Amino acid sequence: MKHLLSTRDLGRDEAxxxxxxxxxxxxxxxxxxxxxxxxxxxxxxxxFFEDSTRTRISFEAAAKRLSADVINFAAKGxxxxxxxxxKDTAQTLAAMGADAVVVRHSASGAPSLLAxxxxxxxxxxxxxxxxxxxxxxxxxxxxxxxxxxxxxxxxGRDLDGVSVTIVGDILHSRVARSxxxxxxxxxxxxxxxxxxxxxxxxxxxxPATSGYDLDEALAEGPDVVMMLRIQSERxxxxxxxxxxxxxxxxxxGDERLAALRPDSMVMHPGPxxxxxxxxxxxxxxxxxxVLEQVANGVSTRMAVLYLLLSGSRTGGEGEA
Amino acid sequence: xxxxxxxxHADISRALTRISHEILESNRGPDGLVVLGIPTRGVLLARRxxxxxxxxxxxSVPVGSLDVTLYRDDLSRNPTxxxxxxxxxxxxIDEKTVVLxxxxxxxxxxxxxxxxxxxxLGRPSAVRLAAxxxxxxxxxxxxxxxxxxxxxxxxxxxxNVRLAETDGEDLVEIAS
Numbered sequence: 001m002k003h004l005l006s007t008r009d010l011g012r013d014e015a016x017x018x019x020x021x022x023x024x025x026x027x028x029x030x031x032x033x034x035x036x037x038x039x040x041x042x043x044x045x046x047x048f049f050e051d052s053t054r055t056r057i058s059f060e061a062a063a064k065r066l067s068a069d070v071i072n073f074a075a076k077g078x079x080x081x082x083x084x085x086x087k088d089t090a091q092t093l094a095a096m097g098a099d100a101v102v103v104r105h106s107a108s109g110a111p112s113l114l115a116x117x118x119x120x121x122x123x124x125x126x127x128x129x130x131x132x133x134x135x136x137x138x139x140x141x142x143x144x145x146x147x148x149x150x151x152x153x154x155x156g157r158d159l160d161g162v163s164v165t166i167v168g169d170i171l172h173s174r175v176a177r178s179x180x181x182x183x184x185x186x187x188x189x190x191x192x193x194x195x196x197x198x199x200x201x202x203x204x205x206x207p208a209t210s211g212y213d214l215d216e217a218l219a220e221g222p223d224v225v226m227m228l229r230i231q232s233e234r235x236x237x238x239x240x241x242x243x244x245x246x247x248x249x250x251x252x253g254d255e256r257l258a259a260l261r262p263d264s265m266v267m268h269p270g271p272x273x274x275x276x277x278x279x280x281x282x283x284x285x286x287x288x289x290v291l292e293q294v295a296n297g298v299s300t301r302m303a304v305l306y307l308l309l310s311g312s313r314t315g316g317e318g319e320a
Numbered sequence: 321x322x323x324x325x326x327x328x329h330a331d332i333s334r335a336l337t338r339i340s341h342e343i344l345e346s347n348r349g350p351d352g353l354v355v356l357g358i359p360t361r362g363v364l365l366a367r368r369x370x371x372x373x374x375x376x377x378x379x380s381v382p383v384g385s386l387d388v389t390l391y392r393d394d395l396s397r398n399p400t401x402x403x404x405x406x407x408x409x410x411x412x413i414d415e416k417t418v419v420l421x422x423x424x425x426x427x428x429x430x431x432x433x434x435x436x437x438x439x440x441l442g443r444p445s446a447v448r449l450a451a452x453x454x455x456x457x458x459x460x461x462x463x464x465x466x467x468x469x470x471x472x473x474x475x476x477x478x479x480n481v482r483l484a485e486t487d488g489e490d491l492v493e494i495a496s
Contacts, residue, residue, distance in 0.1 A: 001400070017402060024387070024403040033440040038390040155405065306390070311400030 001307050003115045003124040007135045007182035012158055015186055019143050020155050021303035022296070028065065029299065039068035042099040042309050047089065048127070049075045049105040054270055054294060055127050055137075059102045062301035068309070071096070086110060090119035098122045100309055108132035108174075123308040131172045131234065137269055138178035140300040142186055144289050145224055147296065148265050160187035165217045167193045167250060168228030168277050170210075171200050171239075175269045176228055180208050193217045195250060197239040214250050218259055225260065226267040227252050227278045247276050254281040265289050323480070327469055327492035332452065335468030336365065339450050340372035342466050347417055350377040352445070354416045356386040358434055359404035364485045365452055366421040382409030386420070386441075391433035406437070413442040419466075423481040425451035428462035453492055455479050 001014075010018075028034055044063040046056050056072065063070045075089060086105075093101060100123040103111045108130030115124040128134040145162060146154045164183055170176045170192050183190050184207035192203065192210040203210050211217055218225070230246065240246045247253070252266065257279070260266070266278075266288045274280050283290060327335070347353055350373055357366025363385040370383035389395075389403040420434055431449060438447060450466035455473045473479060473494060482491040 021402060024390075024405060027406060031441060035440070036390045037436065038395065307400055310395040312397055 003111075003126075004135050004304055004308065005112045005115055005124065005126045006133045007138045007178045007185070008133075010135075010182060010185060012185050012187065015139070015142070015182060016156065016158055018139060018300075018303055018307060019146060021306060022139070022143050022300045023147075023155050025065075025302040025306070026296065026299035028302075029295070035065055035067060037067050038306060039063070039066040039309050042068045043071065043097055044068045044100045044102065044305065044309075045071045045073055045093050045096075045098040045122075046127075047073045047075065047093070047101050047103045049103075049110070050128070052104055052128070054297070055104065055134075058294070058297040059125075059127065059136075059301050059305075061298045062305055065298070066302055066305060068099075068305065071098070086114060087117070087119055090114055090117065094120040094122070100125060100305060102127045104128045106130055125304060125308065128174055130174065131177075132174050133178045134174040134269075135178050135182070136297070136301055136304055137175050138182040139304065140293060140297040141175075141179055141226065141267060141269070142182055143300050144267065144293050144296045145183075145188075145265070147292075148289065149223070158186045159183060162188040162224065163191070163220070163222040164188050164224040164226060165191045165193060165220075165222040166208075166226045166228065167214055167217075167252065169198045169230055169239075170194045170203070170228070171198045172231045172234040173228045179226065180206050184208065191217055191220075191222065193250065195240050195246070214252075214256070215259075218256060221261045222264060223261075224265050224267060225252065226269075229269065229271065230273055230277055243276055251275075251277050251279065252282050253279040257282045257285060257287070260287070262287075267293060269293065323493040323495040325491060325493045326471060327453075327490075329484075329490035332468070332490045332492065335452065336368050337372055339466040339468060340369050340376055343369070343419055343448070343450065344373065344377055346448070346465070350374075350379045350381050352416050353381045353419060354409055354411070354413050354444070355381055355383045355419045355421060356408075356413075356434075356438075357383070357421045358430060359385055359387055360486070361423040361481055361483055362421045364483045365423060365450075366419075369419070369421060369450065382411055384409045386434055386437055388430055388433035388437050391436045393429060393433065406441075408441060413438065413444045416444050417446045417448065418444040419448045419450055421450045423452050423483075424479050425449070425454045425464055425467075426457055426479075428458045428460035431462050432460050452481060453479055 102125045104127040111126035190208035355366045355370045357363035373381040385407045387404045387406045448465040451464045452468040454467045455471045478495045480493050
């Protein structure tokens, strides 16, 4: 694996392989010394053109647990036009000797531009680009689902037959896109639920089914319900009449929690708008995996950094 | 590729039995022993030694596995390796005598990595090393405490260890 730009190119075996390495990394968190010498002497740059708390901290913790050096580069407020600034920044980072660049950018495709540009030789990890993809989030979600379902026996398993319902702002969600490709590659059945205004036009081409009615979808008894954040920063038009109406129709409240199968899990990538897409009762219930997702995020990102940065860079096995 | 068999099933069994007796002799019994195998075939050998130790002494000895992949010093020189799980016995390794088990002892770099891994997992009172085959060519000041067979070899040769659990037969062969 040379870069991690999209979950679209990950096959089942490769994805299971990443999740298995993440299991090994998760074991490290239970030890007395929570640190591995594996990436000693490597430099990981967190290049964040867009606000983020948990993803940046998660990547930072992951890199530090593997003994890599971490440089945080918050490029917010840069007034240079995007193409220019990305090129200049990349060349600066290359001159500093970065081995991996973790990129978050508001423009879809910025990480693949960086990876394919030749400006920098480092491994590129997409940490969220516009409304395109957020592959490590999907990997950690898959990891969380697999761990909840299989516990200690999770190694080597895929998600065959697991039903996942993703609810909310599918249109603007890179988390939903990455999850649709990854979860379906792992064998899960993905169903999308959103107001008609928040379903993308090409959704019928995706390896997922879709609908508008949340209660109908919940009546099917899905194994996993994944709530998405309403991204007010990307809402440039009125997609639904009021927040209250959205919450009533597509929010995951206490009544919907009560109607859910007791062994189902409720996921949210965070940050949560409590009271809008998810109620406090649902977010804090035992069926919620929100905090597990945060913990698993570190393990999953350790696995990704390990797979990208160990191994000789010359024997490239192609992109993923 | 011509291959010459150097150890057969009976030879391997005898060597492991002798190693088990030597471990008990040097430890003055089974107390405080923890046997840790290095994946993949070291783990199988560690299980066999654990069974032998229990058979000889009548007391069961904890057995586990210790993955050293993430501690290797050659990660950036080789294609990416997938780690194997590390499984320590319930009692841990603090204040125990850890016997590391590997199939072939060669440069000593795997054992160096194992020692680093052990120090991150706890503080045993002693660490010993058992190897089924010692083929020489050490690159570090590391020596085994218990050896099944010393097998002087050229660096151009390959030593293949095959064990019944994964390979269907017990065999050590040398291939050039």
